Amino acid sequence: MIAGDQGTVEEVAKVRAQLGLDRPIAVQFATWLGHIAIGDLGRSIYDGQPVTRMILQRVEPTIALSLCTLLVALSLAIPLGILAAWKAGTWIDRGVMGFAVLGFSFPVFVIGYGLIYLLSLKLEWLPVQGYASPREGLGEFAAHMVMPALALGWVLTALFARMTRTSMLEVLSQDYIRTAHAKGLSSLQVLVGHALKNAAVPIVTTIGIGVALLIGGVVVTETVFAIPGVGLLTVDAILRRDYPVIQGVVLVFSAVYVLINLAVDLSYGFLDPRIRY
Numbered sequence: 001m002i003a004g005d006q007g008t009v010e011e012v013a014k015v016r017a018q019l020g021l022d023r024p025i026a027v028q029f030a031t032w033l034g035h036i037a038i039g040d041l042g043r044s045i046y047d048g049q050p051v052t053r054m055i056l057q058r059v060e061p062t063i064a065l066s067l068c069t070l071l072v073a074l075s076l077a078i079p080l081g082i083l084a085a086w087k088a089g090t091w092i093d094r095g096v097m098g099f100a101v102l103g104f105s106f107p108v109f110v111i112g113y114g115l116i117y118l119l120s121l122k123l124e125w126l127p128v129q130g131y132a133s134p135r136e137g138l139g140e141f142a143a144h145m146v147m148p149a150l151a152l153g154w155v156l157t158a159l160f161a162r163m164t165r166t167s168m169l170e171v172l173s174q175d176y177i178r179t180a181h182a183k184g185l186s187s188l189q190v191l192v193g194h195a196l197k198n199a200a201v202p203i204v205t206t207i208g209i210g211v212a213l214l215i216g217g218v219v220v221t222e223t224v225f226a227i228p229g230v231g232l233l234t235v236d237a238i239l240r241r242d243y244p245v246i247q248g249v250v251l252v253f254s255a256v257y258v259l260i261n262l263a264v265d266l267s268y269g270f271l272d273p274r275i276r277y
Helices: 009-019 025-037 051-086 091-105 108-122 138-172 175-182 187-198 200-224 230-240 243-271
Strands: none
Touching (some): 051 091, 051 200, 051 230, 108 200, 187 200, 200 230, 230 243
């Protein structure tokens, strides 16, 4: 493809040599690993830029979207899960669980296009697509982040709310919870001060697992909302068959996932002194 439709055998061989594809696979892999060790992810076949630079240029929108999504998901999921556990078996509990089922049922792109149709095209409250850096003003940044964060956060909210409810139900049946009620503590003090703290480990574990959904969702969300982040870079690289960029992005995403789950494991000791001991 690089040599062109009319490329001769000699031109194709020259391109193969330039890309190092004429060497044995083991040699190619060893060379690639050596470059990875010094932070060199290779160069884009499409435009010749270093992959590391391309990722760094796109990383800000992706980090902003991920943090906003987690903020939306946690701020909604934790209270909903606690409420569902506290009112277990009631219409409130069934309503929260129904919301969670809907969250798992709708793909991110369907939610995204629905929000665009309602909030942008019909009500004209928010911009349709694009990204604004916080340096351009927090108002403009928030306006561009609301819909992507809601679209991507819906699925995570459903996942976190279900796990919060399950963990809280298990903790609320313990003897020390009944003791706390008997001491005259308010429901809020019992739920937040005693139950949530002891139910935190499974919830935090689920948050770590949810990062995988977040990484996959970022690719789709950035495509729907035309956010120039690493997710959109991935889609463009796939469409162009720009393999060095695809490899680099997958490697970075994998490293982020591993490091976040390591941080989650280390956080157990701070959440539960018994684990630390």
